[in-house]
Amino acid sequence: MAELQALLFDVDGTLADTERDGHRVAFNMAFDEAGLDWDWDEALYGDLLAVTGGKERIRYYLDKFNTEFEKPENFDDFVKGLHAAKTKFYTQLLSEGKIPLRTGVERLIQEARDAGMRMAVVTTTTPANVTALLTNTLGDDSESWFEVIAAGDIVPAKKPAPDIYHWALEQMSLTPEEAIAFEDSSNGILSSSAANVRTIVTINEYTKDDDFSAAHLVLDHMGEPEEAFTVLSGNAQGHNHLNLDLVKAVANA
Incomplete structure (x- = not known):
């Protein structure tokens, strides 16, 4: 059996509850700045999470939920501009300390780092969002702790396609058996499992009803010694x- 070499972390919803209190809020701030009357409430945003990628989410919203909006001729530039503004507001929220890491995340990352375990980020969010989250929660040099930042449009097909995992593993010269993924959503587990990477899931309010039958362990959060997790599926082996x-x-089970 291959020895575990690397931890591969999703970002949004896994490292931090970025979706409801971060990206959703930032999208609304961008819409307001652009003079749009769009408002993505928590319920609507939960529906929009069916699609990964911010620009893709805007398109999906207009195709499925706001079909009467008259798209401008320079529609691609319009979407890119909205998304860039969203990223600006998202990093602002992070710098104000409004999006903390989830329970147990910093502890596990530090433990892995102390043990010399290789780490990577594997996400559909933009590189700028990754940098903003890491530097504002773990410190200015924390991005360097991750050997590979697989983010944004680095591959054409985003999660649930496995491409981003294939790319990260290739960059690290690893087989799927030598890595383990951390995800929080159905799109995430579909991506990692299709790449044959064992996966630990920590759910959140938006993903608690997703199908995680392909995961090897499903938890409500990573937990702390004084704040135990709840095991939703799998074997925590007394931890x-x-x-x-x-x-x-879990990697060797």
Whole structure:
């Protein structure tokens, strides 16, 4: 059996609850700045999360939920501009400390780092969003802790396609058996499992009803020694929080 070499982290919803209190809010701020009367409330945004990628989400909204909007001739530039403004507001929210890491995330990352475990980010969000989240939560040099930042449009097909995982593994010269993924959504687990990467899921309010039958362990959060996780599926082997020993046990199960 291959020895575990690397931890591959999704970002939105996995490292932080960025969707409801970060990206959604930032989208609305961008719409307001552009003079649009669009408002993505929590319920609508949950529906929009069926599509990964911010620019793709705007298009999906107009195709399915706001079909009467008259698209401008320079529609691609219009979408890119809205998305760029959203990213600006998102990084602003991060700099104001309004989007903290989820329970147990910083502890696990530090433990993996201390153990010399290789790490990567594997996400559909933009590189700028990754940088903003890491630097505002883990420190200015934290992006360098991750050997590969697989983000944004680096591959044409986003999650649930496995392409982003294939790309990250190739960059790290790893086989799927030598890595483990951390995801939070159905699109995430579809992507990682299609790449044959074992996956640990931590759900959130938007994804709690998703199908995680392909995951090897499903938790409500990563937990802390004094704040135990709840096991929703799989075997935590007597652990009450997700540490490197449990991660290795799941990888080798």
